[in-house]
Every structure is written in structure tokens, then in C-alpha cells.
Amino acid sequence: MDSTLTALAGQIAQLDAVDSAQLERMRHEALTAQAPWKAEYGAYQSGGWWTTSLMNASGDAADVTIGDCAARPTNLLGKMPATAAFLADLGLNFMWVRLARLEGNAFLWEHRDYDELDQVERHRLHIPLHTNSSAFLVTSGTKVHMAGGRIWRLTPTYAHGVCNLLGPDRIHLIADVYADDTYRRLARRPALHPAVAEPLPTADQTVLAERLETARNMATLGYTEAAERMLLRLFYTYALPEGTAYDLIAELHTSLGDMEAATRWTAAKRRLLALTA
Numbered sequence: 001m002d003s004t005l006t007a008l009a010g011q012i013a014q015l016d017a018v019d020s021a022q023l024e025r026m027r028h029e030a031l032t033a034q035a036p037w038k039a040e041y042g043a044y045q046s047g048g049w050w051t052t053s054l055m056n057a058s059g060d061a062a063d064v065t066i067g068d069c070a071a072r073p074t075n076l077l078g079k080m081p082a083t084a085a086f087l088a089d090l091g092l093n094f095m096w097v098r099l100a101r102l103e104g105n106a107f108l109w110e111h112r113d114y115d116e117l118d119q120v121e122r123h124r125l126h127i128p129l130h131t132n133s134s135a136f137l138v139t140s141g142t143k144v145h146m147a148g149g150r151i152w153r154l155t156p157t158y159a160h161g162v163c164n165l166l167g168p169d170r171i172h173l174i175a176d177v178y179a180d181d182t183y184r185r186l187a188r189r190p191a192l193h194p195a196v197a198e199p200l201p202t203a204d205q206t207v208l209a210e211r212l213e214t215a216r217n218m219a220t221l222g223y224t225e226a227a228e229r230m231l232l233r234l235f236y237t238y239a240l241p242e243g244t245a246y247d248l249i250a251e252l253h254t255s256l257g258d259m260e261a262a263t264r265w266t267a268a269k270r271r272l273l274a275l276t277a
Helices: 003-008 020-032 081-090 181-186 205-220 224-236 244-255 259-272
Strands: 012-017 049-056 093-102 106-111 122-130 135-139 142-144 150-154 160-164 170-178 197-199
Touching: 003 197, 020 081, 020 122, 020 170, 049 081, 081 170, 093 160, 106 224, 106 244, 106 259, 135 224, 160 224, 205 224, 205 244, 224 244, 244 259
Parallel strands: none
Antiparallel strands: 012 150, 049 093, 093 170, 106 160, 122 150, 122 170, 135 142, 135 160, 142 197
8 A cells, every 4th residue: 555545544444344245234224224314414415415323322213413422222223133233243332323325416515523522532434335436535635435345444533525426325334433442453454445546636726716707607697505516516526725615615705795605604614624713
């Protein structure tokens, strides 16, 4: 693994393989379970991102706002025996376990996670159950397709975003776990195969100026929300300095004389990226 991939593996990495037959059983359960899918964290997404809980504090699958707790199975996990057996076999100290579904043409905007939680060591594991090649995560200017067949570790305190450009739905089993010896054994050999990671091209100032002018024209015609989303999507096309998409939207509104909107987007950048200054 070259130095670039080694550094990136600190943010996102492949861990152990998952048995293919067990993975298919879990995939079937995720696709057929009568889950109470909930839209949450609306400021973080375009729409089309849904979650349902398998382990949490309350035991209610519709309780999807994650927080520190001693997680217990929800009523939904009781109807998913293959998934329950997989989680039990991992033997981890679970904080929260969810199914997350991202529809086609849907985005989770650039953000950081865990900032609001207690400062104890925890990690996020992804097990892709149903995915496609147009679904990928972006972090540090690199797009990573989280292919099926393995447990992935994501360090969500790094700025990242996720998209599913074309569909079908991307469904992941996501487990937030507290660090212990069992977790450290699982994560002892993180790797990132070159085939799943692709550096995004750098956008020079000319390109960004052109995109900003296009957004300004759209907003002038009354398509302000579409203009904002066009700028947000640049994060998935180009390797941008952190928060650039939010800065461009604030600049858009400033140029239109809407200082309230510019201030709102500057505040959104600080909130979504957990910036203290």
C-alpha cells in the first residue's frame, strides 16, 4: 500500500471479510424487513437518506438520533436473526447499530460526526449490504466505493460526504462501537485496496469561478435551492479544501445581496464541520 493509501486508511479502511452466505442472508433481511425508516439529520442531507435502529438505548427501532448508551436490541433486530447472529459473533461493545439507506440521486453533505458525543474512543463500522458502483464516500479529496464483502472502518471525525448518484438504493449496516480489546483485534490490519479509491481532480480558481457564475445565473432566475445544491455537489466531483462548497454558497448569497442567507450558510459550515472558530 503506497503512502497516500496508507494515510487514507487512517480515515477509511477495509477490515475482515464477511462470509458471503451470511452476507446474503443479512442483505435479504435488510431488503424485506418491515422497518420504520426515518429521515433524520435533515441539515446534513439532500433528502433520500433514511435510517432505522437495530441496537440503541430504548429498544425502539424508530429511535434514530444516536447518542452514548449501553445499546440493547430493538424490536426490529428481533425479526432479523441472521443480522442478530452476525452482531453477536462480532462480540463488540456496541454504542448504536443502524441500517442506513441512501436512495439514488441522494447526498449526505460534507460533515463531521461524533463532535457532540462524550470524548471517549469509539469507531464506526460499515458493512455494505446492497450497493452499486455509483455510490461512494468522499474524504480528503478521494472517492471511495465501499464495496461489499468486508467490514469497513470509517473515522467520521474527518470531513466526509456520501452520495448515490444513480441507484439502486445503497443499504449499509452501520455499527458505532466503543474501543476495547475485541475491537482492536478486528482492526489490527486495516487496508485499503487501490481499486476502490480514486483521487478526485483539483478544481482551479477558474473552474470554481465558472461554477459560481452558473449558480448566480440560476439564482437570479429563481432557482436558488438548485443553485445551492449544484455548489454542494462540487465536493463529490473535485478535491476541494475543507468547507469550500459552503464558502461558495455564502459568496453566492453575498453577491446577490442576501446577507441573511450568507450568514446562515457560514453558520451551517461551522456546525456541519464542527468548527470552533
